Amino acid sequence: MTANLLETCMKELRLRGFRLTPQRMVVLRVLHEAHGHLTPIEICERAQEMLPGLTEPTVYRTLNFLHEQRLALAAHVGSGQLVYETGERDHHHLVCRKCGATHEIPHDLLEALFSQFQHKTGYQIDGMHVTFFGLCPGCQDHQ
Amino acid sequence: MTANLLETCMKELRLRGFRLTPQRMVVLRVLHEAHGHLTPIEICERAQEMLPGLTEPTVYRTLNFLHEQRLALAAHVGSGQLVYETGERDHHHLVCRKCGATHEIPHDLLEALFSQFQHKTGYQIDGMHVTFFGLCPGCQDHQ
DNA sequence: AATACTATTGCAAGTAGTTACAATAGTATT
DNA sequence: AATACTATTGTAACTACTTGCAATAGTATT
Numbered sequence: 465m466t467a468n469l470l471e472t473c474m475k476e477l478r479l480r481g482f483r484l485t486p487q488r489m490v491v492l493r494v495l496h497e498a499h500g501h502l503t504p505i506e507i508c509e510r511a512q513e514m515l516p517g518l519t520e521p522t523v524y525r526t527l528n529f530l531h532e533q534r535l536a537l538a539a540h541v542g543s544g545q546l547v548y549e550t551g552e553r554d555h556h557h558l559v560c561r562k563c564g565a566t567h568e569i570p571h572d573l574l575e576a577l578f579s580q581f582q583h584k585t586g587y588q589i590d591g592m593h594v595t596f597f598g599l600c601p602g603c604q605d606h607q
Numbered sequence: 608m609t610a611n612l613l614e615t616c617m618k619e620l621r622l623r624g625f626r627l628t629p630q631r632m633v634v635l636r637v638l639h640e641a642h643g644h645l646t647p648i649e650i651c652e653r654a655q656e657m658l659p660g661l662t663e664p665t666v667y668r669t670l671n672f673l674h675e676q677r678l679a680l681a682a683h684v685g686s687g688q689l690v691y692e693t694g695e696r697d698h699h700h701l702v703c704r705k706c707g708a709t710h711e712i713p714h715d716l717l718e719a720l721f722s723q724f725q726h727k728t729g730y731q732i733d734g735m736h737v738t739f740f741g742l743c744p745g746c747q748d749h750q
Numbered sequence: 751a752a753t754a755c756t757a758t759t760g761c762a763a764g765t766a767g768t769t770a771c772a773a774t775a776g777t778a779t780t
Numbered sequence: 781a782a783t784a785c786t787a788t789t790g791t792a793a794c795t796a797c798t799t800g801c802a803a804t805a806g807t808a809t810t
Binding site for chain 1: 675683687688689701703704710712716717720721723724728729730731732733735737738739740741742743744747
């Protein structure tokens with residue numbers, strides 16, 4: 465959202481030894497200026513307005529990179545499509561598999577489960593928020 | 608697995624008013640004969656051996672269809688790829704976002720959470736098993 | 751400021767998945 | 781068994797995403 469957060473991200477990348485390219489800055493800016501989820505293609509369009517000449521493969525690579533670096537959240541919505549956003553609010557999603565309606569789930573509802581996983585399997589959950597698929601109240605009635 | 612289950616699926620489709628085409632039967636058979644997940648492309652290859660002339664779009668459409676009809680499970684594994692399997696064993700996945708290792712989670716660990724969702728939001732969770740991304744014990748050490 | 755090192759990009763070509771639409775073939779009915 | 785109805789398929793073209801590789805441009809060093 466704020467310019468501050470953006471700069472923090474970029475400094476963080478520098479600290480980790482990565483280069484600060486205009487391409488990365490512009491993709492980060494798009495993510496920070498957006499409210500909610502964006503598809504790679506939406507991100508690409510907005511970023512190309514800010515930086516003409518920016519190419520599609522670079523945007524996809526940058527999104528992967530930011531996700532690996534934990535500077536962007538990725539989520540599955542619908543069938544196999546990934547969307548991205550900044551990791552400011554911790555939340556997850558309920559998606560209706562019929563009409564596509566989504567419902568946010570606060571992170572703390574899952575906290576207990578995650579520590580249970582960690583305890584039983586050693587896996588440390590992170591990186592991608594979780595999406596649960598089901599039927600919303602409306603679609604349960606009609607089928 | 609067994610021919611019985613396969614026939615039950617097909618009868619079920621008939622009951623719901625859908626047509627029983629060779630294409631659908633062969634995709635169902637591939638899913639039932641497989642152990643664990645298959646990607647659409649793996650399914651396509653196996654199904655085309657059994658039914659030469661079967662085309663890619665039909666396989667994708669059939670997988671979507673079977674998933675909608677709750678006769679196949681779909682899961683996200685890795686970044687944005689969907690895999691399918693039959694819904695015989697109820698389980699979910701922990702996937703390591705570094706090395707891709709997967710770990711099965713029995714369904715009953717999530718049961719309490721799901722009924723909590725249902726209670727709070729009205730959403731009825733189903734249709735797709737859930738995938739949690741994180742770091743496996745080994746990859747936590749190396750970064 | 752110039753040079754060297756190499757991470758990162760753009761390009762071009764490839765793979766994966768989807769869609770529109772006309773042809774085909776299941777199913778119900780006669 | 782033949783006919784009609786229309787769900788489902790195949791074809792072709794398209795969109796989404798990825799990969800290999802040579803060119804570019806950040807950064808560190810001099």
